[in-house]
Amino acid sequence: MVTMKDYTESIPIAWCPGCGNFAILQALRKALVDLGIEPHQVLFVSGIGQAPKLPHYTHGNVFNGLHGRTLPAATGAKIANHELVVVGIDGDGGAYGEGISHLLATMRRNVNMTYMAHNNQVYGLTKGQASPTSDLGFVTKTTPLGASQPVNPLALALASNVSFLARGFAGDIEHLSTLLKMGIEHRGFALIDILQPCVSFNHKNTYQWYRERVYKVEDESGYDSSDKITAFAKAQEWGDRIPIGLIYRKERPVYEEQLPALREITLVKQKINPLQYEALLDEFV
Amino acid sequence: MASHLNVMVGGEAGQGVQSVGMILAKTMAHGGLHVFADQDYENRVRGGHNFFRVRASDREVLALSGELDILVALNKETIDLHQNELKDSGVIILDQEQTKTKARGERYFNVPLGRIAEDTVKNKLMTNTVAVGAAIGLYDYDFDLLAAVLRKEFARHGEKIAEDNVTAAQAGFDFTREHGSQRLSQKIQPISGSNRRMFLNGNEALALGAMAGGCKFITGYPMTPASPILEYLADKGQHHNVVAVHVEDEIAAMNMAIGAAYAGVRAMVATSGGGFCLMVEGLALAGMTETPVVVVLGQRPGPATGMPTRTEQGELWFALHAGHGEFPRAILAPATADEAFSTMIKAFNLAEKYQTPVIVLTDHHIATSYATVDRFDLKQVKIDRGELLSDEELDKSDDYKRHTVTESGISPRALPGQGKTLVVTDSDEHDEAGHLIEDAETRNQQNLKRLRKLSGLKAEINSPKFHKSQNAKFTLIGWGSTYGAIREAAELLKEGGIVVNVLHLSEIWPFPAEAVSSALNSGAKSIVIESNYTAQMAQLIRRETGHKVSGNILKFDGRPFSPEEIVVRLKKEVL
Numbered sequence: 124m125v126t127m128k129d130y131t132e133s134i135p136i137a138w139c140p141g142c143g144n145f146a147i148l149q150a151l152r153k154a155l156v157d158l159g160i161e162p163h164q165v166l167f168v169s170g171i172g173q174a175p176k177l178p179h180y181t182h183g184n185v186f187n188g189l190h191g192r193t194l195p196a197a198t199g200a201k202i203a204n205h206e207l208v209v210v211g212i213d214g215d216g217g218a219y220g221e222g223i224s225h226l227l228a229t230m231r232r233n234v235n236m237t238y239m240a241h242n243n244q245v246y247g248l249t250k251g252q253a254s255p256t257s258d259l260g261f262v263t264k265t266t267p268l269g270a271s272q273p274v275n276p277l278a279l280a281l282a283s284n285v286s287f288l289a290r291g292f293a294g295d296i297e298h299l300s301t302l303l304k305m306g307i308e309h310r311g312f313a314l315i316d317i318l319q320p321c322v323s324f325n326h327k328n329t330y331q332w333y334r335e336r337v338y339k340v341e342d343e344s345g346y347d348s349s350d351k352i353t354a355f356a357k358a359q360e361w362g363d364r365i366p367i368g369l370i371y372r373k374e375r376p377v378y379e380e381q382l383p384a385l386r387e388i389t390l391v392k393q394k395i396n397p398l399q400y401e402a403l404l405d406e407f408v
Numbered sequence: 409m410a411s412h413l414n415v416m417v418g419g420e421a422g423q424g425v426q427s428v429g430m431i432l433a434k435t436m437a438h439g440g441l442h443v444f445a446d447q448d449y450e451n452r453v454r455g456g457h458n459f460f461r462v463r464a465s466d467r468e469v470l471a472l473s474g475e476l477d478i479l480v481a482l483n484k485e486t487i488d489l490h491q492n493e494l495k496d497s498g499v500i501i502l503d504q505e506q507t508k509t510k511a512r513g514e515r516y517f518n519v520p521l522g523r524i525a526e527d528t529v530k531n532k533l534m535t536n537t538v539a540v541g542a543a544i545g546l547y548d549y550d551f552d553l554l555a556a557v558l559r560k561e562f563a564r565h566g567e568k569i570a571e572d573n574v575t576a577a578q579a580g581f582d583f584t585r586e587h588g589s590q591r592l593s594q595k596i597q598p599i600s601g602s603n604r605r606m607f608l609n610g611n612e613a614l615a616l617g618a619m620a621g622g623c624k625f626i627t628g629y630p631m632t633p634a635s636p637i638l639e640y641l642a643d644k645g646q647h648h649n650v651v652a653v654h655v656e657d658e659i660a661a662m663n664m665a666i667g668a669a670y671a672g673v674r675a676m677v678a679t680s681g682g683g684f685c686l687m688v689e690g691l692a693l694a695g696m697t698e699t700p701v702v703v704v705l706g707q708r709p710g711p712a713t714g715m716p717t718r719t720e721q722g723e724l725w726f727a728l729h730a731g732h733g734e735f736p737r738a739i740l741a742p743a744t745a746d747e748a749f750s751t752m753i754k755a756f757n758l759a760e761k762y763q764t765p766v767i768v769l770t771d772h773h774i775a776t777s778y779a780t781v782d783r784f785d786l787k788q789v790k791i792d793r794g795e796l797l798s799d800e801e802l803d804k805s806d807d808y809k810r811h812t813v814t815e816s817g818i819s820p821r822a823l824p825g826q827g828k829t830l831v832v833t834d835s836d837e838h839d840e841a842g843h844l845i846e847d848a849e850t851r852n853q854q855n856l857k858r859l860r861k862l863s864g865l866k867a868e869i870n871s872p873k874f875h876k877s878q879n880a881k882f883t884l885i886g887w888g889s890t891y892g893a894i895r896e897a898a899e900l901l902k903e904g905g906i907v908v909n910v911l912h913l914s915e916i917w918p919f920p921a922e923a924v925s926s927a928l929n930s931g932a933k934s935i936v937i938e939s940n941y942t943a944q945m946a947q948l949i950r951r952e953t954g955h956k957v958s959g960n961i962l963k964f965d966g967r968p969f970s971p972e973e974i975v976v977r978l979k980k981e982v983l
């Protein structure tokens with residue numbers, strides 16, 4: 124039986140003490156253990172930043188690629204071997220800045236994978252510049268006049284017909300772990316936006332700041348996560364009250380399940396057979 | 409005397425210029441003749457001026473060459489622009505009504521194409537088919553071969569349409585026999601009993617080569633001249649378990665192909681220069697993560713959008729230096745449609761064997777020009793997946809490391825999900841296990857390991873083709889798609905008393921320096937012929953061998969070299 128030990132790696136961790144990433148890593152390990160998934164069944168795909176280092180600090184197959192390009196690489200790997208449990212990991216820079224076009228396209232396609240966007244509203248690895256989700260007016264070295272209007276990842280995802288959308292908080296490991304489990308079990312693309320305090324560079328959106336504001340949508344009586352209009356209204360909330368939990372879920376056809384080539388076995392298990400193309404040559408004769 | 413044909417069909421985009429030309433070309437190919445055909449078109453869907461040229465012969469033809477026997481003019485502009493390319497004895501087929509001309513004289517053969525189509529099959533859309541019949545008639549060629557091609561081409565539209573086309577073509581053929589049989593002295597006959605060759609363009613050969621070479625995954629964003637490769641695999645792949653993904657941009661294309669290749673399938677992208685620009689960061693990722701990926705880079709004139717439907721060889725240095733940092737790569741530049749097929753198979757083998765990107769450098773000319781080739785022999789296709797560990801081998805190693813340091817630089821490859829092994833890789837510098845590192849010693853080990861693969865790769869590169877002649881005064885040097893024009897130019901020069909060697913590179917990187925050096929040692933003056941301004945191959949030869957070429961014949965107007973042009977410019981600029 125798989126245990127937390129199977130997801131423990133001895134490599135020294137390069138995150139700052141108190142970083143929200145520690146809690147997110149813990150929540151992810153717990154979700155995988157609870158689901159009984161073994162490390163060799165998982166493929167972690169990540170980009171560049173502090174969050175995308177996460178796969179090195181646990182166990183699994185790892186493709187740690189380029190900044191912002193996690194989703195195309197993950198999609199390619201998932202199509203090649205759809206038996207892999209694919210988990211993408213990025214920060215808000217990779218997910219909502221450099222890689223935003225890929226996020227839109229992957230949500231449209233509805234590839235069966237889980238995408239964790241560690242959203243700390245600031246660039247950590249490059250030391251404190253504004254991110255696409257920094258609050259309006261957030262002053263940093265690259266934005267001395269203040270950051271412009273932030274991206275609203277939840278509204279963006281809903282507008283792109285995402286089939287699973289949740290928001291977690293690094294300050295609540297249990298709750299986040301539950302959302303990750305639901306995301307991994309979901310048939311289709313699951314975006315999990317994770318509110319993550321940055322103890323080094325974001326002195327505004329702190330643990331304390333979030334704790335005073337976050338609330339769970341499931342605690343509100345009658346919240347219907349299959350209703351896109353309701354979800355859209357939740358996506359507009361920011362400031363005094365910030366919703367977390369399962370915002371929206373609606374299954375729809377999964378990209379790779381519609382590919383005729385994957386109907387019987389994974390693409391990677393299919394033998395190469397040049398002779399099958401004899402009839403194609405006839406068309407040119 | 410050699411039996412040959414030289415025809416041009418011209419008209420507006422949307423008039424069916426290409427389909428007339430293709431039917432004519434296929435009819436010749438069906439008769440066992442060697443055929444070369446090329447289309448000149450503009451970056452638009454309707455209007456403008458397009459033309460399609462067909463050359464057929466009972467001997468091998470490698471390029472368009474020579475004056476026209478027949479010009480099929482679907483509009484007046486075609487007559488104005490191209491009648492000077494006609495032989496003195498040549499004939500222009502035109503419909504005076506359709507082209508709104510009253511051209512009179514020996515060379516103008518008025519065939520009422522539209523009226524014949526109306527009268528025989530009551531379908532103006534078959535006007536062009538009448539024109540093909542008329543052209544075939546002028547050559548006294550076998551009508552049954554045309555009928556067979558029409559039946560095959562139109563079969564998917566149903567029997568009625570197919571038979572109506574045959575009827576329309578027969579009417580055009582008969583009209584010529586009745587009213588113009590003496591107009592053209594040039595005749596052409598099928599070669600009986602010959603093996604049927606394939607007739608296809610470079611893109612089709614690349615696509616077939618990719619599939620035969622085991623490609624299971626292609627991603628791309630349409631861009632001329634490479635789009636037909638993605639389209640072909642998307643179409644045929646549905647029935648042959650190849651996945652094609654039309655992605656949001658070329659950045660996604662490259663990274664998705666790399667993801668698929670990492671997970672163990674043969675994967676490729678096909679693009680042109682602008683798209684390749686977006687892929688370049690990914691190319692370095694493939695180098696760093698040692699992921700096999702094949703890139704077809706179909707060049708067209710740049711910079712920027714350049715001339716989308718024209719040709720150039722301006723991206724040799726780009727292909728050579730693309731990507732940040734240093735990593736091994738191979739660059740292959742097929743010279744013919746035949747080579748395009750085998751090159752793709754080699755590209756996939758090299759990519760997997762050396763776990764690194766391979767660039768197949770083509771251009772608009774080879775991509776879109778058609779040629780007859782001997783049928784590809786699928787039984788000869790060898791798949792070499794390199795050091796890919798079997799499940800049994802993997803079971804034996806309990807401490808698998810993706811980037812193990814080896815003498816060859818090649819680390820045995822396992823795939824994610826294969827057994828209990830974990831496959832870890834990183835775009836950061838990493839250790840043998842694939843985890844990111846900062847220390848100098850590990851960096852050196854890994855960088856040296858990756859770059860050691862170059863020496864193995866170098867040994868895989870075929871020497872350039874060297875067509876050597878006794879007492880040659882010049883060695884004409886080319887690479888990629890210029891092969892046909894240069895070979896035919898050499899023939900023309902020989903007829904005029906100038907003997908030349910031809911040295912042609914189809915496999916460019918790692919550079920076959922020794923073979924090039926020894927070929928250029930003969931004492932003949934070396935002349936590089938290439939479609940760019942900066943003489944990129946000439947400079948590469950100098951860099952890799954120290955040999956400074958004696959002269960260059962360069963061209964960057966977007967049009968392919970013709971053999972005649974090479975001869976004229978050699979005499980004018982070099983002699």
